[in-house]
Amino acid sequence: MDNKNNISSFVNSLDYFEQINLLITFFQADEGLSRKEAYSEALDKVSKEGFIEYKLKQAIKMGPTV
16 A cells, blocks of 8 residues: 555544544644644634645655754
8 A cells, every 4th residue: 555545544544523633733733823723724624625634744754843
């Protein structure tokens, strides 16, 4: 199974609330948003096709930030 399928399979295994929480974590880590701001952003983005996969792939492939 290739990396794209692994990521899609993982995201598809998450329920709605797990997807929201994953996005909240991304937005807090990447953009420094408060939990409330990140939650609002997650609600807006969770239904966008391929967005969670994109954010997860971005997080995995980013590498060291120091």
